[in-house]
Amino acid sequence: MGxxxxxxxxxxxSDFTRAGEASSSVKNKLKMLGVNSEIIRRVAIAMYEGEINxxxxxxxxxxxxxxxxDDIVMVLADRGPGIPDIGKAMQEGYSTARPEVRSLGFGxxxxxxxxxxxTDQMEIDTVVGKGTTITMKVAF
Amino acid sequence: MKxxxxxxxxxxxxxxxxxxxxxxxxxxxxxxxxxxxxxxxSDSVWVTVMGNKNTVAVASLADVACIVLAEGVSMDRDSLExxxxxxxxxxxxxxxxxxMALNIYRAGME
Numbered sequence: 001m002g003x004x005x006x007x008x009x010x011x012x013x014s015d016f017t018r019a020g021e022a023s024s025s026v027k028n029k030l031k032m033l034g035v036n037s038e039i040i041r042r043v044a045i046a047m048y049e050g051e052i053n054x055x056x057x058x059x060x061x062x063x064x065x066x067x068x069x070d071d072i073v074m075v076l077a078d079r080g081p082g083i084p085d086i087g088k089a090m091q092e093g094y095s096t097a098r099p100e101v102r103s104l105g106f107g108x109x110x111x112x113x114x115x116x117x118x119t120d121q122m123e124i125d126t127v128v129g130k131g132t133t134i135t136m137k138v139a140f
Numbered sequence: 141m142k143x144x145x146x147x148x149x150x151x152x153x154x155x156x157x158x159x160x161x162x163x164x165x166x167x168x169x170x171x172x173x174x175x176x177x178x179x180x181x182s183d184s185v186w187v188t189v190m191g192n193k194n195t196v197a198v199a200s201l202a203d204v205a206c207i208v209l210a211e212g213v214s215m216d217r218d219s220l221e222x223x224x225x226x227x228x229x230x231x232x233x234x235x236x237x238x239x240m241a242l243n244i245y246r247a248g249m250e
Contacts, residue, residue, distance in 0.1 A: 017218075020197030024226075027201060037182075037203075044201040045177055105173035105190045114178045 005033075005067040011051060011078075013060025016104065023048040026065050033067065036140075042118040043072050043138050049111040050076040050134055056101050057081065058132065071120075071139045082128035090116065141248035143205055143229055146185055149243055151233050152208070156220050158229025164205045167244045169237050173198050180204050187241045191215040193222065200226045208244070210237040 007029065009022035027044040047063070054061045058080020066073045083089050090112050097107025116122045119136040126132040144160040146152075166184040170176040173194055180186055182203040188195065191213040199207050206229035209215060214232055215223075223230045233240050 017193040020194065020201065023201055024197065041182065041201075041203060048177060048197070048201050049174070104192055104194055105171060105176075106194070108172045108174040110172075110174035110178060114174070117178070 002069040007065045007067075009063045009065075011054050011060040011063060013055050013058065016055055016101070019052050019055040020048055022063055023051050030067070030072075035067075035072075039072070039138060039140065043074070046115045046118040046136050046138070047074050047076075049114045050074070050136070052106060053111050054078050054080070056097050056106065061131075069140075071137050074136045075133065076136075077131070077133040079131040082130055082132055083124065083126045084128050086124055086126065143185075145247050146206060146208075146244055147229065147231070149231075149247060151235055151240075151243070152231045153233070154229070154231055155209075155215060156223045156228065156230040158206055158223075159227050160229075162205050162227075165249075167241050167249060168204075169241050177202055185244050187237050187244070189213050189237065191219070193219040195219070196223045196226065196228065196230075199223070199228050205229065206231065208233065208240055210235055210240050 030040045058078035061078030064075045088094050092113045093109040095107045095109035101107045120139045121137040123135045143162045143164050147154050164185050166181045168180045168184045169187045171188050171190050177198050180202040183205050185206045186204045187208045189211050191209045196219050209232045212234045
């Protein structure tokens with residue numbers, strides 16, 4: 001196995017206008033590494049949706065991105081309220097976002113479906129009242 | 141067509157120049173950022189009435205070349221600075237979304 005690159009980010013849950021900074025940073029790093037632009041786009045979209053979710057629902061959390069020879073793995077961990085019904089949450093258009101979040105143009109119920117669509121593999125590990133960890137993989 | 145052509149369109153104010161030599165290919169209209177995030181084409185010109193900081197983040201992540209704010213919507217200085225850093229052009233117009241998108245289309249995407 002070759003070298004791995006690991007990037008870690010603490011996501012601030014209190015400032016909605018800063019949501020996306022971690023995803024932007026990853027996007028720029030992947031660009032510098034010379035990663036294929038379609039792969040970068042998929043990683044950036046999936047991670048941004050996850051990052052926004054952490055800010056909207058979970059008061060922030062931590063994101064770890066591992067770049068290896070075969071794939072890019074993103075792990076998004078929070079100590080938020082958990083997802084009571086994953087089936088519903090995966091439906092396009094279903095959202096529990098607050099009105100003020102919707103007024104900014106989010107909360108369309110596209111987050112989790114987009115994350116699944118743009119990655120090759122997605123796993124959701126969630127416990128109500130404890131938090132959620134989402135692992136997403138994009139293969140090269 | 142080049143972004144430069146769009147920067148010169150009438151009825152528009154240029155708030156951030158972006159990279160004028162950049163090639164733009166499509167015009168895209170949407171106000172829901174979650175949808176724009178997944179559907180805005182790379183190198184597109186995005187016409188919207190959403191002028192907050194998240195608009196810039198979405199444009200940057202989706203590789204949008206230019207944001208056009210319709211209906212007289214403006215953008216705060218912080219967001220404009222961010223757009224400028226990211227090399228994204230920002231224009232503002234009093235025109236409605238459809239009229240503006242049509243002008244862009246007719247300027248060289250037909």
